[in-house]
Amino acid sequence: MTENEILVEVRDLKVHFPITRGVLFDRVVGHVKAVDGVDLDIPRGRTYGLVGESGCGKSTLGRALLQLTPPTGGKVTFDGIDLTRMAPNKLRGMRRRMQMIFQDPMSSLDPRQNVESILTEGLHAHGIGESRDERRRIISETLDAVGLPRWALSRYPHEFSGGQRQRIGIARALVLGPELIVADEPVSALDVSIQAQVVNLLDELQDNLGLTYLVIAHDLAVVRHISDVVGVMYLGALVEEAPSDRLYSEPLHPYTRALMSAVPVPDPDVEDRRERILLAGDLPSPANPPSGCRFHTRCPWAQPTRCAEERPVLRQIGRSRVACHWAERIASGELRPHRVDAELVRPADEGEAPGVVSAPTEPGSYV
Numbered sequence: 001m002t003e004n005e006i007l008v009e010v011r012d013l014k015v016h017f018p019i020t021r022g023v024l025f026d027r028v029v030g031h032v033k034a035v036d037g038v039d040l041d042i043p044r045g046r047t048y049g050l051v052g053e054s055g056c057g058k059s060t061l062g063r064a065l066l067q068l069t070p071p072t073g074g075k076v077t078f079d080g081i082d083l084t085r086m087a088p089n090k091l092r093g094m095r096r097r098m099q100m101i102f103q104d105p106m107s108s109l110d111p112r113q114n115v116e117s118i119l120t121e122g123l124h125a126h127g128i129g130e131s132r133d134e135r136r137r138i139i140s141e142t143l144d145a146v147g148l149p150r151w152a153l154s155r156y157p158h159e160f161s162g163g164q165r166q167r168i169g170i171a172r173a174l175v176l177g178p179e180l181i182v183a184d185e186p187v188s189a190l191d192v193s194i195q196a197q198v199v200n201l202l203d204e205l206q207d208n209l210g211l212t213y214l215v216i217a218h219d220l221a222v223v224r225h226i227s228d229v230v231g232v233m234y235l236g237a238l239v240e241e242a243p244s245d246r247l248y249s250e251p252l253h254p255y256t257r258a259l260m261s262a263v264p265v266p267d268p269d270v271e272d273r274r275e276r277i278l279l280a281g282d283l284p285s286p287a288n289p290p291s292g293c294r295f296h297t298r299c300p301w302a303q304p305t306r307c308a309e310e311r312p313v314l315r316q317i318g319r320s321r322v323a324c325h326w327a328e329r330i331a332s333g334e335l336r337p338h339r340v341d342a343e344l345v346r347p348a349d350e351g352e353a354p355g356v357v358s359a360p361t362e363p364g365s366y367v
């Protein structure tokens with residue numbers, strides 16, 4: 001493996017779901033542009049975190065990357081192989097190398113199958129293991145790797161706690177020896193106390209097995225600790241992508257700043273003074289996205305020129321890629337946030353400091 005070898009390359013990926021109407025015959029009356037032109041790279045052995053509010057297209061992107069949802073356009077290359085042009089039978093063979101972990105292990109595990117049967121099923125489907133003994137060995141090693149005891153094999157999913165069920169879900173993916181794992185909200189159904197254990201397990205498995213992850217989460221804290229690079233999605237497109245430390249210390253896109261400002265800081269002094277940006281209004285419909293920059297209808301920094309007409313491309317600014325026409329001038333403080341159907345409030349002790357925009361929406365409703 002070479003340093004920074006790209007395992008997954010996504011180019012101009014689009015997934016548009018048709019909206020149909022009609023009594024006798026379905027007519028296509030529009031499209032939900034769930035993913036609408038995404039470019040990203042995931043280096044081998046690294047973790048790409050994908051964040052954004054509900055409905056912005058994260059899951060659809062993850063599924064399209066694995067070709068579980070057929071893309072409408074664009075290209076996904078895995079280890080140099082173009083998956084979007086692959087015949088279905090060849091793609092089935094590739095699935096072994098690319099696995100998915102789901103949010104709710106209870107609904108993704110068949111309650112009628114015991115753990116042994118759940119794990120053996122994948123081995124059979126992909127013709128892994130020459131003999132029964134060989135398959136048993138693979139399964140035992142996988143159980144050890146995810147920290148489940150041997151007696152788990154004869155038990156059924158409902159006999160386990162949420163955290164253990166997620167370990168079964170991870171084992172089911174791992175038993176096939178994948179290189180890439182797409183984890184869609186892997187811990188959001190778990191108690192906070194259990195979340196860290198599962199995140200640590202994913203981390204440890206990556207170190208031991210050289211796995212590559214795409215971790216999808218609406219919770220910025222989950223993604224922060226596990227990701228090398230984080231991409232922020234809004235209405236089907238990436239608005240910012242940066243190394244994890246950089247994104248959290250210096251968010252450049254107004255939407256990223258809004259997301260970050262919703263995360264509480266443990267230090268009470270910093271917490272009192274930190275910028276809070278509550279976005280106005282709801283997420284527009286992906287069937288009818290705003291013109292120009294999709295975020296301009298909610299952006300506290302939207303300008304009278306360009307924003308409503310010209311769709312910004314992701315462009316490199318320092319170590320980040322940002323899709324905002326004004327990112328540099330916002331970062332320097334030259335452009336100030338203004339009222340967008342929202343009330344501008346300044347922290348009492350900060351005078352002319354950047355404004356805090358409060359909106360008549362539920363706090364936290366956008367993350």
Ligand SMILES: Nc1ncnc2c1ncn2[C@@H]1O[C@H](COP(=O)(O)OP(=O)(O)OP(=O)(O)O)[C@@H](O)[C@H]1O
Nearest residue numbers: 017032034053054055056057058059060061218286
């Ligand atoms: N099979 C489908 N048919 C039609 N529309 C779909 C389909 N799957 C997803 N969508 C729509 O595509 C958009 C993106 O959905 P997606 O589930 O990818 O978002 P998300 O960011 O993962 O949200 P969540 O965290 O709530 O799952 C939504 O508007 C959703 O309603």
